[in-house]
Amino acid sequence: MQELDLASQILIDISGNDVDFAEALRKKFQVDASIRPLRSNVAGLVGCELRHHLLFTFLLNPLSADWTPEEKADAALTLANEYFFKRFKSEDIKAALKAKLGDAKFALLAPLFEKSGKPEEYIPATIARNSDQYLSLRYNTPEWVLKIWEHYGYGSTYKILRKNIRPLVTSLRVRTDLLKTEDLVKNPDFKATPVADVVTYVGKTPLRRLEEVKEGKLFAEKAALKKVLDQFKIKEPCEALCFNGNEDPAILKEFIVSYGASVGLNLGVYNVDKYVEVSKLIKSLNLHNVNFYSAEDPLAMDAAISRPQDLVVACPNSSNFDLIREYPDYLMHFKKDGMDSLFAKEKAMLEGCSKYVAENGTLIYVIFTISRKEGHQTIAEFIEHHAEFKLVSETQCFPYEDLDTAMFYAVLKKEPKLAKVTPPLVDLAKAAAPQVAVSAEGAAAK
DSSP states (O other), rough: OOHHHHHHHHHHHHHHOOOOHHHHHHHHHHHHHGGGGGGGHHHHHHHHTTTHHHHHHHHTTOOTTTHHHHHHHHHHHHHHIIIIOOOOOOHHHHHHHHHHOOOHHHHHHHHHHTTTTGGGSSSSSSOOOSSHHHHHHHTOOOOOHHHHHHHGGGHHHHHHHHTTTTTOOOEEEHHHTTTOHHHHHOOOOOOSSSSTTTTEEEOOGGGGGHHHHHHSSEEEEEEHHHHHHHOOOOTTTTTEEEESSSSOOHHHHHHHHTTTTTSEEEEEEEEEGGOOHHHHHHHHHOOSSSSEEOOOOOOTTTTTTSSSSEEEEEOOOOOOOOGGGGGGTHHHHHHHHHHHHHHHHHHHHHHHHHEEEEEEEEEEEEESOOOOOOOOOHHHHHHHOOOOTEEEEEEETTTTTTTTEEEEEEEEEOOOOOOOOOOHHHHHHHHHHHHHHHHHHHHOOO
16 A cells, blocks of 8 residues: 555654654655655645654554564554544555554554544543543643643643644734735635734635735734734834744744834844845835844844844744644654753843843743743743843733634833932032031030
């Protein structure tokens, strides 16, 4: 069965070679045009296995200690089809698996195949339904991630998990200089949102093929992000700084589209060359007020920033748990051991950006994740060491809420320094004279 062969090769590339899902598909189907008609079903089967990978690994581990990676992948993919995908005929895919495994190994899987169509039996009854292990297997989320979310309570954790298994709702920013939002939402593929000029896309055509996207009239952006930036928008003759540590350029595009030529913009990234879309957008709008620069160290941006800024936004890369819904293999590739380094970079960006906030200016820290350590704790530690900043508000957005986003943001204000007035020496002498007289009179009385 060619589809199973292809799916197995792709799954091994993803799980064994740490290749991203999209890249593994591209490598396989771009080279050989003859197999491209199989792409949709193969991608669907691999994606299904990835979204239940922890469950299939758990079920197969006791049976497959001496199996090859290929045999494990074939078995997991067949279970994925039998339990959830169901695009391939059961007898066909199981016959293909049996031919690969042989009778003895295939017979070991019989109890698992018998559970097909009985989802309540997929996870053994011996595992408590309210345990982290059950939630991990049921919602394909490592237990260490659950412990991070459980700081917000079991109820929130459960709702996050439930939301993560549903299809991602794509939100798009409308370039109102090129397209009217009210005209766009006349198309049933686009729905208005509570945030101005942000719509959700519910159509079937891939985004990359939409004419409005290809023409630059729409770009992907989280509604929650625009809502925050709209709330704290500044006006000329102000200046704004945004440093973005994410691969996603949406926040940079939002600054450019939202402000245009009205204020001075300083947009920083680690490497400008990786943001060709942003450079093209600045050039297409013929903007001369935008300083788009690279800075390997956000703590040292003096060469790029010439004066204090009225608005500063620090948007570091984070654990990005919002990407779990978008990429079925996201947590498979996530490097848990690198989290301390990640946290250090987040704090360094916040520290570096804070140096450029003007008195009475606003500092916004925003990350696209759900983590008290990356969010609340980072801000609490920052304020502890920076008495000049006062917290205005902090908010953790959850994907199960109206704006469908995992995002934390904190808004801080930089208070002006208290003026220290030193009175002239003559005034000090006059102020002290009455006290001296009283003291003398007191001494004479004695």
